[in-house]
Amino acid sequence: QLQASGGGLVQAGGSLRLSCAASGRTLTYYSMAWFRQAPGKEREFVAGTTWSGGSTDYADSVKGRFTISKDNAKNTVSLQMSSLKPEDTAVYYCAAVYSSYVYSQNRTQTEVYDYWGQGTLVTVSS
Numbered sequence: 001q002l003q004a005s006g007g008g009l010v011q012a013g014g015s016l017r018l019s020c021a022a023s024g025r026t027l028t029y030y031s032m033a034w035f036r037q038a039p040g041k042e043r044e045f046v047a048g049t050t051w052s053g054g055s056t057d058y059a060d061s062v063k064g065r066f067t068i069s070k071d072n073a074k075n076t077v078s079l080q081m082s083s084l085k086p087e088d089t090a091v092y093y094c095a096a097v098y099s100s101y102v103y104s105q106n107r108t109q110t111e112v113y114d115y116w117g118q119g120t121l122v123t124v125s126s
Helices: 100-106
Strands: 002-005 008-011 016-022 031-037 044-049 056-058 066-071 076-081 090-097 120-125
Touching: 002 090, 016 031, 016 090, 016 120, 031 066, 031 076, 031 100, 044 066, 044 076, 056 066, 076 090
Parallel strands: 008 120
Antiparallel strands: 002 016, 016 076, 031 044, 031 090, 044 056, 066 076, 090 120
């Protein structure tokens, strides 16, 4: 099970840090990603990292503002979000996929992920 936390209400320009923890499963060898879904829109890829944390990827819309990090010792993955904009408002989900190959080829596709967290709401006011 994945548990996402850290969402909340923040003013534009502010920061938030989301965390995703696993219970009953080690995330060490899983590639991880954050997706988000705004009302009336499809779920979209935000950021991802390989199992080691050595390689990261970002959607163009968040590059330079968001940072994903994976801590295998703590069995967590985090998303540091800065310079938040109203258009970042969404429910944010963490996801895990075991196959590094699948992640490298299809990281932006929701259907390839093995596990999902329940989502945490981020609201950015203008």
